[in-house]
Amino acid sequence: xxxxxxxxxxxxxxxxxxxxxxxxxxxxxxxxxxxxxxxxxxxxxxxxxxxxxxxxxxxxxxxxxxxxxxxxxxxxxxxxxxxxxxxxxxxxxxxxxxxxxxxxxxxxxxxxxxxxxxxxxxxxxxxxxxxxxxxxxxxxxxxxxxxxxxxxxxxxxxxxxxxxxxxxxxxxxx
Numbered sequence: 460x461x462x463x464x465x466x467x468x469x470x471x472x473x474x475x476x477x478x479x480x481x482x483x484x485x486x487x488x489x490x491x492x493x494x495x496x497x498x499x500x501x502x503x504x505x506x507x508x509x510x511x512x513x514x515x516x517x518x519x520x521x522x523x524x525x526x527x528x529x530x531x532x533x534x535x536x537x538x539x540x541x542x543x544x545x546x547x548x549x550x551x552x553x554x555x556x557x558x559x560x561x562x563x564x565x566x567x568x569x570x571x572x573x574x575x576x577x578x579x580x581x582x583x584x585x586x587x588x589x590x591x592x593x594x595x596x597x598x599x600x601x602x603x604x605x606x607x608x609x610x611x612x613x614x615x616x617x618x619x620x621x622x623x624x625x626x627x628x629x630x631x632x633x
Contacts, residue, residue, distance in 0.1 A: 463479075464523045466606035468606060486608060496511075504544075505547045524560070529545050568582060586605050
């Protein structure tokens with residue numbers, strides 16, 4: 460039985476997406492890319508993210524979605540804007556009725572690279588290797604693919620306990 464997973468790396472200027480298919484313990488690359496919201500007023504940029512993800516979901520029909528959690532930046536304004544982009548992404552997913560699993564950047568890097576503090580280049584390289592890609596994926600797309608890989612490996616683990624809609628805090632599902 461195969462499951463198609465959409466990974467999302469939210470960003471206000473560029474939101475990365477990556478779609479993988481898990482069949483048993485095998486992963487297959489389906490698609491990846493970025494949704495560029497460009498410059499301009501915040502409401503229009505949020506709409507670009509929302510519609511872009513709607514198009515991705517319509518085209519690739521994922522059954523589950525994994526999204527990276529927002530980390531707190533030094534600049535609170537940047538954190539707020541990133542949170543709004545993430546909210547647009549989550550809204551697009553829940554409007555489609557899909558389950559959403561959330562992972563921290565540390566969890567994603569740990570699952571894909573084996574080191575929660577890995578550099579972006581290491582994540583890109585491991586995504587390339589794990590999915591057998593011919594070339595290096597773009598950074599935002601690689602982060603989204605890594606999120607989908609994390610979900611495929613760990614989100615369905617623990618005796619196939621469904622973790623969609625839950626978060627991990629202190630090593631526990633909450």
